[in-house]
Amino acid sequence: MDLQSLKKQENQRRIRKGFMWALFCAILWGLWYIPGTVVWVLNPFDEMYAEIAATNGDGMSLIITAVLITAFNALTVILALMVWNGVLGKFGEMKRTLKEFNPCSKWFFLASIFGGPIAILGSFIAMGFVGGAFAAVAALMYPVVGSILASKWYGEKISKRAFAGIIFIIIGGITIFGGGLLNEIGAGNVVWIGYIGGLMAAVGWGIEGAIAGKGLDIAEPDVGLTLRFLGENIIWWVIAVPILAILGFPMFKYALMVFEPLTMLVLVFAGITFGFCYVTWYKSFPLIGVGRGQGIGNLYGLFAVVFIALFFGDIPSWTILVGGALCLIGSSVMFSEDAGQLESLRGE
């Protein structure tokens, strides 16, 4: 085989690997919506919601409970990531990267702000106020935010095909949003806070991806991601949970009550699916770019709808199916792009 075709083959191998990571991300992300939905009806979160709702109203109660659930989610994720990095023998590199605050870890801590309090919390709000399927599909707009930022900020190339894929995903997203909104208005029950949660998820994850892409230039994905979750744990456990406790919410009372077997099991399942969905997400960025990684990662919406239908027997409404199909078409358009176009992900 000549040099040129060997080079092409090697390039294709890298791109296939990148898409494979992104696809795993989508499947794991979709799976996460099962524990993410179930955990709300389990104790202590169920009791906590009821107690706060009685004094502060449903909306407030939902957000406060979401903070505690998200904090536990972050905690189980970091446990899963510590095991992962231990197996890969990357603690040394983690220490080296952590020490480089300005060039490296700064970006991952910033990513944790957008991915944590903004996106994940928004996703939980959407889930609690509107429903699991809505939350899963609401955030589908995030690759648009991510790829535009990555292109403006550090010149990541967006090809026509990638752009076409993104357009399909926007239309799909609007179909899903619009359909849900129409149904809610029809029922005379517009839960605005749920939709704001959906928007927070889309914008937060988009910004997170672009910021992480910048940090991942000169850091390892596994390590970078662990630092990002270190940041998120600090945000929840050192800042948010204590502040809410000082404000008089029963945070620690319920936090100490999670040691029930079923609750722990669901939290661990959430940590593993969420942790590894993030690992694969970050691993795909340097290989195929932030825009494509997020675009393919977007298939999580479909997987979530499928998994939720399988496990809970919720029949998705037709708008979600049409919107989901459009998102799938968009992602396929990106997936089938010629490898030669992707030799370098950025313009020089």
Next chain:
Amino acid sequence: MAGNRPIKFRILELCNKSGGAWNYEVVKQIQKEYNLKSDYQRDSINFDLIELAACSLLKDVEAKVDEEGVYKKGFLLHKYVITDFGKARAANACLMYV
């Protein structure tokens, strides 16, 4: 100073010489400096090089087939040189150039 900074930083430094550096040289050097002996770690370092090249921090200036098996027989060997973008990013990380 060897082995103190993140691996990708050191890779950028090693590729910052006129004419560039071959991937197997860089991988060997890093393995020695960071005391990473296993085959898995060797592949992982090479993967860092691939990521850096995909993100345009490095550019491959020459490639040849590994006939003698200096790295992996039958696979491609790449000679990488740091790009301007890579230099800017490295300067941002306060890397010292020798």
